[in-house]
Amino acid sequence: MYEPDNDDAASLIHYLLYLGDNALVLSQRNSAWCGHGPVLEQDIAITNISLDLIGQARSFYQYAASLEGKEVTEDTLAYLRGERAYYNCLLLELPNGDWGHTILRQFFFSVFQQQLYKQLLPSKDSTIAAIAEKSLKEVAYHVRWSSEWVIRLGDGTEESQARMEKALVALWAYTGEFFQPAEYELAAAREGIGPVVAALQPGWWQQVQEVLAEATLQAPEQGKTWMQTGGKTGRHTEHMGYLLAEMQYLQRAYPGATW
Amino acid sequence: MIMAILANISAAEIKTLLEQVSDPEVPVLSVIDLGIVRDVWVKDEKEVQVTITPTYSGCPAMDVISMQIRMLLLEKGFERVVINTVLSPAWTTDWMSDAGRQKLQAYGIAPPNPVPQVCHQELFAPHEAVACPQCGSWNTRLVSEFGSTACKSLYQCNDCKEPFDYFKCH
Numbered sequence: 001m002y003e004p005d006n007d008d009a010a011s012l013i014h015y016l017l018y019l020g021d022n023a024l025v026l027s028q029r030n031s032a033w034c035g036h037g038p039v040l041e042q043d044i045a046i047t048n049i050s051l052d053l054i055g056q057a058r059s060f061y062q063y064a065a066s067l068e069g070k071e072v073t074e075d076t077l078a079y080l081r082g083e084r085a086y087y088n089c090l091l092l093e094l095p096n097g098d099w100g101h102t103i104l105r106q107f108f109f110s111v112f113q114q115q116l117y118k119q120l121l122p123s124k125d126s127t128i129a130a131i132a133e134k135s136l137k138e139v140a141y142h143v144r145w146s147s148e149w150v151i152r153l154g155d156g157t158e159e160s161q162a163r164m165e166k167a168l169v170a171l172w173a174y175t176g177e178f179f180q181p182a183e184y185e186l187a188a189a190r191e192g193i194g195p196v197v198a199a200l201q202p203g204w205w206q207q208v209q210e211v212l213a214e215a216t217l218q219a220p221e222q223g224k225t226w227m228q229t230g231g232k233t234g235r236h237t238e239h240m241g242y243l244l245a246e247m248q249y250l251q252r253a254y255p256g257a258t259w
Numbered sequence: 260m261i262m263a264i265l266a267n268i269s270a271a272e273i274k275t276l277l278e279q280v281s282d283p284e285v286p287v288l289s290v291i292d293l294g295i296v297r298d299v300w301v302k303d304e305k306e307v308q309v310t311i312t313p314t315y316s317g318c319p320a321m322d323v324i325s326m327q328i329r330m331l332l333l334e335k336g337f338e339r340v341v342i343n344t345v346l347s348p349a350w351t352t353d354w355m356s357d358a359g360r361q362k363l364q365a366y367g368i369a370p371p372n373p374v375p376q377v378c379h380q381e382l383f384a385p386h387e388a389v390a391c392p393q394c395g396s397w398n399t400r401l402v403s404e405f406g407s408t409a410c411k412s413l414y415q416c417n418d419c420k421e422p423f424d425y426f427k428c429h
């Protein structure tokens with residue numbers, strides 16, 4: 001058993017929150033498409049992806065809560081933490097924008113998640129390895145679905161291509177954060193719990209480049225963009241507070257309310 | 260006088276009992292048909308432990324399923340029912356029983372194809388060939404890869420025109 005007050009356990013909890021927060025925050029964003037998708041089938045697709053992501057977040061939070069002990073549960077982790085205690089990447093909290101914008105973000109993230117989870121399979125932490133194994137099957141669907149849509153929209157009409165180009169410019173500066181490690185990721189790598197995140201970048205870039213080429217979208221030049229960071233250590237964009245306000249409203253207004 | 264009721268049931272008998280617990284989203288399937296009950300361990304006359312595995316990470320049916328298993332076994336006289344959830348090895352549609360596949364078909368949901376045949380498609384690969392559960396025709400088309408629940412996609416039969424759910428390979 002882990003001792004909740006030792007440094008390793010604290011770092012592991014941060015790492016689990018990071019993994020869970022990425023999934024939960026994107027899930028919250030995507031779920032806003034429910035009832036608003038461009039066509040019914042794709043509305044269902046994006047909300048199904050939300051559901052998968054909520055499931056992943058729950059697995060990570062349940063494990064984190066078991067290490068924290070005391071009164072901490074998956075729900076208190078989701079509903080009672082303020083923005084500075086959330087560690088998700090900035091990309092995931094940005095407003096949805098149009099459909100192309102949402103799709104491109106999903107694509108960037110799903111390819112990253114797939115690379116990351118594959119490297120979590122041999123984790124020394126068997127619970128993390130099991131969550132990754134379970135989630136990878138779902139992420140494979142997300143990668144395929146979002147890749148196909150990036151290609152359709154990029155290589156589509158003049159209008160759809162213009163929108164994808166705009167989304168690419170808007171989102172690109174937020175993709176570098178995936179590969180810039182926070183302290184808890186460095187610790188996880190040292191302990192054999194997680195991968196060296198910088199090493200995931202070439203594989204991610206390779207796959208992203210192939211899909212962008214197929215989509216006839218001009219891939220940004222490597223190393224030319226200033227990459228935004230901060231989310232992983234709790235320094236968020238101005239959008240994060242609004243996102244949490246909406247997501248947490250009920251538990252804040254009526255503490256402990258249940259269905 | 261209150262008599263303590265002691266459960267005296269074997270693990271095999273419990274598995275048979277669990278055939279009464281159905282998936283709330285696909286009520287024709289029991290948790291045994293689905294292959295999500297991984298282990299039953301009768302610790303003693305008072306305690307039983309059931310290990311289950313989720314179909315999809317976010318499947319909202321899992322909480323209802325564990326509650327139903329708990330209620331059933333408490334009713335049968337156990338004082339402590341422990342439900343463990345394991346994620347590894349990850350659930351696959353290959354664990355669905357033959358009886359389950361037949362029940363799905365009869366219910367109007369196309370049962371999953373064997374996993375090695377169709378999973379992990381390339382981008383824009385032709386969609387899985389799925390037989391219509393109504394008329395048996397293979398002349399069907401994918402309407403949406405994601406359907407009414409996480410485990411299904413939506414198809415339509417080109418011959419009898421019926422739309423139907425396909426319990427997708429996973």
Ligand SMILES: [Zn+2]
Binds near residue numbers: 394421
């Ligand atoms: Zn038919």
